[in-house]
Amino acid sequence: MLNNYLIIAYRNLLKQKLYSGINILGLAIGLAICISMAIFVESELGYDKHIKGHENIYRTSLKMTVPGSPAQSFAQGSVYNAERFTNYFDEITEATRLRSMGATLGFGDTHFSDEGLTLADANVFNFMSLEMIKGDKQSALVQPNTVVLTESAARRYFSSIEVLDKTLILANRIPLKVTGIIKDLPKRTHLEFSAIVSMGTAAEFLQNPNWDTDQSFNYSTYFKLKPNTDIKALEARFPEFLENHIGEGLGDIFHYTLINITDIYLNSDLYGEMKKNGDINIVFSFSIIAALILLIACVNFMNLSTATATKRAKEVGVRKTLGAKKYSLVTQFMIEAIMLCYIGLFIAVALVEATLPIFADFIGKTLSFSYLDLNTLSILLSLGLVVGLISGIYPAFYLSAFKPARVLKGEVTQGKTGALLRKGLVVFQFSVAIILIVATVIASMQLNYARNIELGYDKSNTFVLRGLWTTEASPQRDVIKTQLLANPDITSVTMTSRFPTGSLTDSMGLLHPATKEMQLMPVLAVDEDYFSSYNIKLLSGRGFSRDFTADAISRPSKENPNPEFSVVVNSVAAKTLGYSPEEAVGKQFKVLFTRTSEGTATIVGVTEDYYFSSLKTEVAPTYHLLNHNNGYNMSIKYTGDTAQVRDYIEQTWSKFVPDQPIALDYLDDRFNQMYQQEDREFIVFNLFSLLAIFIACLGLFGLASFTTQRRTKEIGIRKVLGASVLDIVILINKEFSKQVLIANIIAWPAAYFIMQEWLNSFVYRIDLSILPFAVATALAFVIAWVTVGSLSAIAAKERPITALRYE
Template sequence: MLHNYLTIALRNLRKHKTFSFINIMGLAIGIAVCLLILLWVVDELSYDRWNDKFDRTYRVAGEVKFGGLHSSFAVAPAPMAAALVADFPEIETAVRFRQQGSFLIKSKVQNFKEDRVIFADSTLFKVFSLKMLQGNPEHALNAPQTIIISKSMAEKYFPSENPLGKFLTLDNKTRYNVTGVFADMPTNSHFRMDFFCSMSTLEESRDQVWLSFNFHTYYILRKDANPAAFEAKLFPHLLKKYIDPQLTQMMGKTYAELEKGGTLVKFHLQPLGDIHLKSDMDVELAANGNIQYVWIFGMAALFVLLIAVVNFMNLSTARSTLRAREVGVRKVVGSQRSALVGQFLSESMVLTFFALFLALLLSWVALPFFAQIAGKKFLFPWTSPLFWLSVMGGGILVGLLSGSYPALFLSGFQPIRVLKGRFFDSGKGRNLRSGLIIFQFLIAIFLISASIVIRGQLSFIQNKQLGFSRDQVLVVNDAYALDKNLDAFKKNLKNLPFVQNATLSGFLPIESSRSNGSVCSTPSLQEETCQIMQQWEVDEDYVPTLGMEIVKGRNFSAEMPGDSSNVILNEKAAKGFFGQEDPLGKTLYFHGDVDAEGKLLNKMYTVIGVVKDFHYESLRQNIETLCLKLERSAGNISIKLSNTDLPAALSRIEGEWKKMAGGAPFSWQFMDERFDEMYRAELRVGRIFNIFTILSLLVACLGLLGLAAFTAERRTKEIGIRKVLGATTQSIIALLSKEIVRLILIAAAIAIPMAWWGAAQWLHNFAYRIPVPWWGFFLAGALAVAVALVTVTLQSMRSARMEPVKSLRSE
């Protein structure tokens, strides 16, 4: 019986080649898209699961509300880890990380810039399941100035050598003894490091200050512990034993008194599995993903697949009249309905598995392109039994889903009516096909609308006036490598004819280093008179080089040594401290370190200027308070270039660097490129949505093409008669097209409100955003109508141009 089913199925597929091609190609595209997106989704959901104690690993995160700033931090105080282990029996072990940016590293002569460097406690291997290839994981990070390196770095710095016992020099200053080599960290980790330096090297790791947040702190909860119960008692205990005494000593008030004024200091726990997709705090170890985009991509892929499935159902039910007599004859000679259902489902399964084979081929070919867009490395799990079980199971499910309604519909024909020629396409069947067309184009219009909104917001971001100039600004990294030649290098740069200006700082209005601190208008640390704000050390050329505007007062001057005790505020900070009063000449107190007795130290600064507010974070966030201080900070050199031959300018600057940097690598990037990196996720979403939109329209139009061909075939006699009576080609095309246009307009009427709501929700993620573009939704509907109309018209023209004699003879 099965053999007979398959034989007939293959025969029907060969007989109706156009029908078969449209269904196979539509399903193949839908399945290929799902496969690619599922690879991405599975990768996103797999982050950090390689750790043996994944389900018991947590990170301590801090939350602070003080002085007008409410922020969440992925870091905790230095003594947190020791207190967790000592005071809570629920804790098995803990580890801290301290990130200090990139380093110049060399083993012999040549320096290499390395970004994946971090300081870690010796308990690293007790928390994270890193595989040690050489060395003892128990003791590798015990001693100061020891370091363990990844396998890749061992091959880079010590080719054909045993790295154990060798030395690496960091920033041309400190030598670290290599005590271990570990396997490269998996790519699906929320942080990836190649160098772990011993935490005991850092003096600050022994600080006992509970109001400074600098250390990423992870711990393992014992198997029998209750996470919720532990979190409930964590902060009250820490507050009573550690935090309150320091607050009272520093500020003269208890936490309870400060809380009444709106101050908040709190710690909460993050499961390791939530960090990559659900955490977007300050001082993350790396850029995280977003669970919202996982849902968006997953739903978009499902929509494309559904459009393809709908195509199959639509075309199969539309062609029902061509197989009506076959069903009637089969029933007369004794065929049961179950056998007919089996026959039609067999045809559906054969078609689906042809599509599945093509989908695997398409997805394999498209994988490198998709990986480039997604910013990931993917490999097809060809050898995984689970993968093949999922693919085969998914194929069977799609085959059953797409073939179930046509099978039940076709097998339900009444044989007597069919054989007497009284069968006609029922209103129920036409309504179903109309509903399916509406569903297809509803999804297509929604995706087109989403693409327009995303593109509009990205264009807004890239063209918005940010309060500084990022064009033609070259950022040279690792200025500290110049050491004593730093000032001479900057002076030489400013003398170059194509350099308008140059500035030295560790802080840029793009993703770079950040430094928060307490600033008060009174000597004492009080919540009513203080603000937590960004404090950037810059030089006198910072403001003019980056094209910022001083709206009150003046800029720093190299000719005025007293400017080292002066500050420039942004408008937000000036208004926060002084309201409508003139801030110039006012005194501010910067609180920082504590003395030996635990008392807070402060330093006085005078306000000499106010800079116009500029965006120094992503446009997802509001502009917050900020001040500029005239201090030396050897982080980056930003060079404003004139419109010139950029390759020649870069070559000349690199030549100057090599003369003075002592073999340090020349690392650079244009500021506008680094600015765009802040929106990598949105750029990827935009590209992927564009692809989904094109594919959804392509699959939907394939279905329309098949339906148009079928409709024209069924109405061949009617078209011939109309042409004999004088109908023009244009009127015939309009006759065949108007029903499709009506259905797509209905789809647009449903899709536009849905798209409007979705756009508003997505744009809400940005503090600075475009208004919801109402015109974009109508443009999406018009585009869908135009594409569908072109598709139907191309098919209708063939029928409309057919000679009436041939049309009538065919009937």
């Protein structure tokens, strides 16, 4: 019986080549997208699940809120959190800490500026399931001045992994003994390090014997909890603990939460993350879109199967007359649908195999697809079966329900219900396509807005030289600046603690001049050339000047317990302090260095607000301090040839800091990187939109082809009666235009809601206008008219006598 069903299915496939081809192509594209997205989603959801006991491992996250100040969120906390939390909370059984170092490491004349250099506790290997190749994981980091390398780092430094007991020099001053080699970290982890230095080295590296009482947020702290711990209940006890055991008033300011280690990659995007994390919203949105595209392909199948039902009507009538039961007819039609689906699945697998490397390279992921794997094969076969059942179930029951007596008499079998369903399915297809078109247009407008907005500073022709805080580079900062300015192509050089496109995470406490309440405000350390170099406009007052020696910050001392210095604030900071830009100049407020020491700041200037970070970040109230000691970065403005200036900067660096590799960036590149993720999303959105439209057009083409065939005699009669080709094209187009119009009515509100939510992720964004919706509507109608009109025009151009003889 099954063999008979397959033979009939094969014959019908050949008999209706056009409609079968449309169905197979649509299903193949839909399945290929669905499989690709499944591979992507599985990859994204699998981060850090290789760590043993990951269900009970959590990292702390910190949100710091001070009244009147912008909230700041960190992936890191204080160095002492691990010990104090573990001792106080019985639910915590173990803790470990990591701190990125950002220093040089090497030996002899070979030094690397290794961004994967990390301080860690001795238990990190068991805690994070790191596989030790050489050495003893229990003792490798117990002693100070020890280091464990990853396999690739060992080969980079020594060209071998046989390196135990060899010595590396940290920051050109601290000898480290290599005590172990671990396997390279897996790709799917939020961790990123290549050399792990014992935590006992911290005092010497930081040149601070009291490093373990430092309150700054530099340490990623991980806790291992008892099974079945109530996370919310544990978090609820943190404020009281902070208040009673860390510092009075901190319970209302520091808000620590716990995030499972497997959730960090997709659900945490805070300052201090080890590397750029993913986004769960991208996973959700791409998955939904892929599912919708596959559903559109299934809709095509149902539409064409029910539309072409009259061609199978006599077959059904004869089979029923000869005694065929309804269930056997349903089985036959379902097998046909599943067979077509499996043909589409075979093509889809080939498409995925061919395009996955391109897709993986584009999104910067390592994606793999082994369709011969038993689990993968069973999933693919199940997917083909499910899609075949979804696509074929309604057509099977629809076709098997024909009445033999009516069919054999040649009565019309289409019915109003089938026609309404087909129209509804066309409306659904175009609704999805219109939503995607609207989303694409709005995303394009927002990204264009972000790139062309008036930033408030000049980012053109600017290099950023990083890493000036190290012991090698710090003493050479002034001489490097002087040497750079000797080049006539370099117009200005300024040193700052941070630079535009970065994050303003440094802050200092101050007392509000009116309320006398303490608040935190982001602070930026600059030199006298900062405002002129970046062409930042002053609304009132002046910038820092070498003519005013009192401008520079000075810290409290026995001789001067309340020093005075100048600050320049931005417009929003002046407003936060209760002043207009003009009123602010000359006003003073207290700056809190510690809980017991303070200084007096005098506002000498107010700048226009400028977008220091991404448009997803609100312009923060900021005050600028003249602080040469914190000039960790150098911004270099230039004219002339970019390559020649870069060479000159690199030569200057090599001359004065030969033992530290240069870290030089082009500011425009860093600016573009801020929106790199949105760019990729936009391109994928474009691709999805095009594919959704293409599949919808395939279905529309099939329906239009069938409609024009079914109305061939009508077209011939109308031509005999004087109708022109244009009249016939308009007549047939009118039927489909109504469905496209209804699709727009449904799609507009949905698209508006979805894109409003997306735009809300930007603090500074475009306002939604009618333009994207009008563009989507126009495109939808043009696509429908071209698809349907071309077929109806071909039919209308046939000689009337040919149409009247059509069977």
